[in-house]
Amino acid sequence: MKKNTSQPKVTSVEVAALAGVSRWTVSRTFTPGKPISEEARVRVLDAAKQLGYKPNLLARSLSTQKTGLIAVVVDTFQNYNVMKLLDQLSFALQKNGLRALLINVADEDSVADLVEHADQLQTDGVIFLGATLTGDFVSLASNIKRIPLVIVFRDCDLPEPLVLNTDDYAAGFDIATLLVGEGAKQFAYFSGPTGMTTRVNRREGYEDGLHQLGFDLSVLLNVTNYDQFMACDVFAGYLNTTPKHERVDAIFCENDAVAFGVIDAMRAHGCLGSIAVVGFDDIAYGASPSYQLTSYAPPVSALIDLAVQAMLRNDVARTVLKGQLVLRESHKIIAR
Amino acid sequence: MKKNTSQPKVTSVEVAALAGVSRWTVSRTFTPGKPISEEARVRVLDAAKQLGYKPNLLARSLSTQKTGLIAVVVDTFQNYNVMKLLDQLSFALQKNGLRALLINVADEDSVADLVEHADQLQTDGVIFLGATLTGDFVSLASNIKRIPLVIVFRDCDLPEPLVLNTDDYAAGFDIATLLVGEGAKQFAYFSGPTGMTTRVNRREGYEDGLHQLGFDLSVLLNVTNYDQFMACDVFAGYLNTTPKHERVDAIFCENDAVAFGVIDAMRAHGCLGSIAVVGFDDIAYGASPSYQLTSYAPPVSALIDLAVQAMLRNDVARTVLKGQLVLRESHKIIAR
DNA sequence: CTGAAAGCGCTAACAT
DNA sequence: ATGTTAGCGCTTTCAG
Numbered sequence: 001m002k003k004n005t006s007q008p009k010v011t012s013v014e015v016a017a018l019a020g021v022s023r024w025t026v027s028r029t030f031t032p033g034k035p036i037s038e039e040a041r042v043r044v045l046d047a048a049k050q051l052g053y054k055p056n057l058l059a060r061s062l063s064t065q066k067t068g069l070i071a072v073v074v075d076t077f078q079n080y081n082v083m084k085l086l087d088q089l090s091f092a093l094q095k096n097g098l099r100a101l102l103i104n105v106a107d108e109d110s111v112a113d114l115v116e117h118a119d120q121l122q123t124d125g126v127i128f129l130g131a132t133l134t135g136d137f138v139s140l141a142s143n144i145k146r147i148p149l150v151i152v153f154r155d156c157d158l159p160e161p162l163v164l165n166t167d168d169y170a171a172g173f174d175i176a177t178l179l180v181g182e183g184a185k186q187f188a189y190f191s192g193p194t195g196m197t198t199r200v201n202r203r204e205g206y207e208d209g210l211h212q213l214g215f216d217l218s219v220l221l222n223v224t225n226y227d228q229f230m231a232c233d234v235f236a237g238y239l240n241t242t243p244k245h246e247r248v249d250a251i252f253c254e255n256d257a258v259a260f261g262v263i264d265a266m267r268a269h270g271c272l273g274s275i276a277v278v279g280f281d282d283i284a285y286g287a288s289p290s291y292q293l294t295s296y297a298p299p300v301s302a303l304i305d306l307a308v309q310a311m312l313r314n315d316v317a318r319t320v321l322k323g324q325l326v327l328r329e330s331h332k333i334i335a336r
Numbered sequence: 337m338k339k340n341t342s343q344p345k346v347t348s349v350e351v352a353a354l355a356g357v358s359r360w361t362v363s364r365t366f367t368p369g370k371p372i373s374e375e376a377r378v379r380v381l382d383a384a385k386q387l388g389y390k391p392n393l394l395a396r397s398l399s400t401q402k403t404g405l406i407a408v409v410v411d412t413f414q415n416y417n418v419m420k421l422l423d424q425l426s427f428a429l430q431k432n433g434l435r436a437l438l439i440n441v442a443d444e445d446s447v448a449d450l451v452e453h454a455d456q457l458q459t460d461g462v463i464f465l466g467a468t469l470t471g472d473f474v475s476l477a478s479n480i481k482r483i484p485l486v487i488v489f490r491d492c493d494l495p496e497p498l499v500l501n502t503d504d505y506a507a508g509f510d511i512a513t514l515l516v517g518e519g520a521k522q523f524a525y526f527s528g529p530t531g532m533t534t535r536v537n538r539r540e541g542y543e544d545g546l547h548q549l550g551f552d553l554s555v556l557l558n559v560t561n562y563d564q565f566m567a568c569d570v571f572a573g574y575l576n577t578t579p580k581h582e583r584v585d586a587i588f589c590e591n592d593a594v595a596f597g598v599i600d601a602m603r604a605h606g607c608l609g610s611i612a613v614v615g616f617d618d619i620a621y622g623a624s625p626s627y628q629l630t631s632y633a634p635p636v637s638a639l640i641d642l643a644v645q646a647m648l649r650n651d652v653a654r655t656v657l658k659g660q661l662v663l664r665e666s667h668k669i670i671a672r
Numbered sequence: 673c674t675g676a677a678a679g680c681g682c683t684a685a686c687a688t
Numbered sequence: 689a690t691g692t693t694a695g696c697g698c699t700t701t702c703a704g
Binding site: 058 | 689696697699700
């Protein structure tokens, strides 16, 4: 049995009494950057320690109108990339004295409610972390005017929320260039779920890149979920129904999970290395000897810094930033 | 540029005025389960909508002494298992009207500060999610008496914080039984980092199980980090320095990440299938065709439910629960 | 540098 | 069922 040893609550009043100063002097002691005589400070700190006093940040927030809480909205956890982003984001927030209030919107239609609740909790901002924004987001965004709304690693057509994203077009273009350089002639693109806020730019850059180099995008594959196993099934289907000589020799996958699935399918089919594959996100797992996935690394820390900055000051503008290709083995065509 | 369209703050006073009722009636309207006449309710709701009023939950918390915030302490994000746990935990909390305040303690020595800060924020409890608790945790735990402290998926010798964990001993025992049943004769255990709060039970159950069946644990491997690639290196080393006929034929890995590393090493070494391998955690990835990892699935949802319950009521006792083996292919000895 | 008044926005407890 | 009193614990004026 766990007991809640509710200690007698100690407030600034008691500390003030013990230290022989006023309540307001106690407050100042615990507010960095407030003028206070060294003597008073020591006396207060001493009394506080003796009483086990800690300022109630909730009460402070009510006064200052700042909670230091940032709602972080995530819609898919079980994804290595999201994990990395969440790791870095929560860390960056903490470094700036902010805290991440995690909002899990796996349950699609509750987004609006959850974000509204966060708003009522007086969070200082909302960051949508690679979340696939659904329809009601429009109304949501217009309801929340009090605090900054930021979308990182996702696009959004609306003018309202601040968008901070990878330059998907440039990425697609670079990948087309890489693949053509490897000698590929037939190209495929493997997309994930298509929602309201899409990542078409990634494909467009790829396609434009191919065109510019005299090639076409001949095959479009799709999976309704960024799921490795589903992607594997889809690609296995492609391999099974397409005679070897008709197959593409290069494929750009919308993210690494899909790319893994493609590689799995090729391994199972015994044709590993016959098709160049490039992923996106550069999750740590890609370095695995079993995959050696070539991937595009988004400018994670730069974008996260911007997102945090946007929470702190209101002077961040919509931005797309280039990432960079991480070359390993999977983009090479070894066997044919 | 993002503008903070600071709307004129609307409080319950304004709503009360417009609705022609008192402030407290407004409060009641927004507190589920409080008696209120339908007429008044409608009038208030109407006025509230008109004014765009939303109750300030912060102020409410100050009064009620409940924030509905639960600090969730995580020390390693980039781990599929943690991700799953965090996903389920945050979801379970939400379902119960609670919210997860994410505390990222990647930076080891800041645990105490961060948890203390959470305490000052008046969180209603703290959940350590599979976090490796370091030394100063002892003092930490004794400092926080106001709210329940729970450790899930980790052991802890201290009597104070509530521990909710998998029955690691039983798991180890079951795995020994499985491996012996597969015809293995020589056994290894591959452990991860050894900290203050260890998972020795997992190994002990394994070892006792082997003994009971007439076998011994002959090889102990270790990696200082639950990292697939590091584990791969370590196991590659083992394979390279141990002649084939002297090698173990079964290995139990402390978690799936390590097990993946072992499989990677075997694949690279061309001896895939020669050694039975069993992991722990049953991360989704284990189902990958490239691994087909047999693993032990901890009773995740049961433990998480208990943790949430512990936040809600103070009647949860220290518990260990059995999980179950998930049989795929990796525990079979195919080639020798 | 320190003290006092007023108030952040809401709700518990009691009264009506 | 509704209104009242008193406060949650802190901070922001602004005097002294």
